[in-house]
Amino acid sequence: MALPGTVKDRKGVASATPDRVRFNPFSPEFRRDPYPVYAALRAREPVKRVVGSWLVSRHADVLAVLRGRLFSSSRIPELVKRRGGGLERAAAGDYGGIESFIAKAIVFTENPDHARLRRLVNNVFDSGAVAAERPAIEAIARELLAQPLADGGMEALADFADRLPMYLMCHRMGLPREMGSVMRDWAAEARMLLDPTLMAPADFASVETAVREALACLTGVVEERKRRPGNDIISILLANRDRDDRLSEQEVALTCLMSFVAGHETTKHLIGNGILCLLRHPDQEALLRAGPALAASATEEVLRFEPPLQQTKRVAIADAEIGGVEIREGEQVLLLLASANRDEAVFADPDRFLITRGDLQAHVGFGYGMRACLGGGLANLEATIAFELLFGGDVRIELAADELEWQDGAVILRGMKQLPLRFR
Structure with a gap:
């Protein structure tokens, strides 16, 4: 054996x-x-x-x-097609629909296509690009915390952890914040395609509609940026070159949608789960308050522990x-x-739960290797800054509920329904 x-x-x-x-x-x-x-x-x-x-x-x-190399996520689209039955096939030149999404989105591709896409999008997700977002993340986080701190409490998921990654993605893409909640809702539908075995037949119609609407919207933005480039990641992706290769407008739109699909809910619950872990382990909270530089390792321990x-x-x-x-x-x-x-x-x-443990780099909280989450570094930084701001000052935080409920029916993602907090 x-x-x-x-x-x-x-x-x-x-x-x-x-x-x-x-x-x-x-x-x-x-x-x-x-x-x-x-x-x-x-x-x-x-x-x-x-x-x-x-x-x-x-x-x-x-x-x-x-x-x-004996297992692949590129076979998942076959499962989608089998379970989806009569999926409407996207016509040539059509940017919408499940067919386009599962055929071209980076998470579903295999080499050489996967390696090609990673090369062409890597510069908006690498360590330098992530580090450059620290001022924006801090500004958004402070803005979101200002009123709850004045009010003496918040529902941490809806008021903070949900909005921080949503607003940051809008900032990076040059989108108005009002588009954030719409993109989030479209992405929640599209996320079901990551495990089609959990989808009921009726789900495919709503997912098809959401993906088509999301890609139609994003394609319009991509076309506008092609005419009038800015300093946002959509403009950067359009300008990227690998020798004579470049991303198509469709691939840029798909990359933006995948950023919401993969980057919103995971970051939201990384922050929420981390707040809960620290409050339930007061010795570790005390360590973090005494040494705010431990916020990054606290984030890694949350990814390992919860x-x-x-x-x-x-x-x-x-x-x-x-x-x-x-x-x-x-x-x-x-x-x-x-x-x-x-x-x-x-x-x-x-x-x-130990934020000073020495074996943190062995965790696989965001996968590993070529298939590791491309936006994992950005999610880590968002959570790290959230923990720095929440646990780095004089304000004390308490849970404002005796019982907390974890989301039901969520097999892939683990997070709470609500996380009410009280500030003192």
Whole structure:
């Protein structure tokens, strides 16, 4: 049997594991606290068969799949087409619709197309571009906090964590803020395509409408920037060159939509989950207040301990083996990132929230390697600045509710419905 962390071509057949773990991600118990289930999976069924997919829960196995070439996210569009049935095919030259989105968006592409797109968009997401946004992030965050601090409290998700990434993306793209909530709502529909197995047949019609409207709107903006360039990222993307190659107007519009799809909700819940973690671990809050420079490592620990992105999907492009279990070509694999981040084989005392731990770089909160979240650095900086401002001054923060509810039906993303806070 192969060791954990190996993925290879294989012709053998794996035997069933007798000590089975019950996995129901829609149960209230799992929604409140999925981590005991993840621990049981790592111990007893590290590669587990469930309806329609395999679950992979150990860090070494998750990392092996993310590093390897036998699994791909480019097969997900095939799942969309199978489940979507009679999707309306986008006509030549048409910028809208699910067909265009899943065919061209960077998250669904494979090399060489994926590498090409990353080269052409990287300069608006790299470390230099991210660092340059610090003044804008600080200004937006301070603006959003001013009234709640005067009022003595806020609902942290709606009043702050939702708006910070939304307003920042509008700022970066040169869009009026009023467009932010519209783009956010369109992106929420499009995000369902990241796991089409969770979509009901009726969902495809609403997603089709949202994607078409979003891309029609963004295409109009792209065409206007082509005529009158500015210093926003849309203008930068239009001007980018890789030798004789450049992004089409459609690809620029798709990149902007994907920025909202991938960057809004994850950042919102990274901030919300981080506030909750710090308030529930007062010793760590005290460390942060005593040393605001720890805000960046606090963000990394939130991504490890309570990540907004709980899992990611891959499809086998050939017969393969994960940790001694055979995976057939075409089968789906759910990589439990949140479980990998609590793996006892990698992290010391993994169920403790510790913002000074030395093993933080091993987490896979935003994926790994070529498929790591392109906007992860920007999300990290937004959360870091949020924690600096919230926990770096004299204002004390308390939870203003006895019970908090986690979002139900959210298998991929983990976040709360509301996070009411009181300032003192």
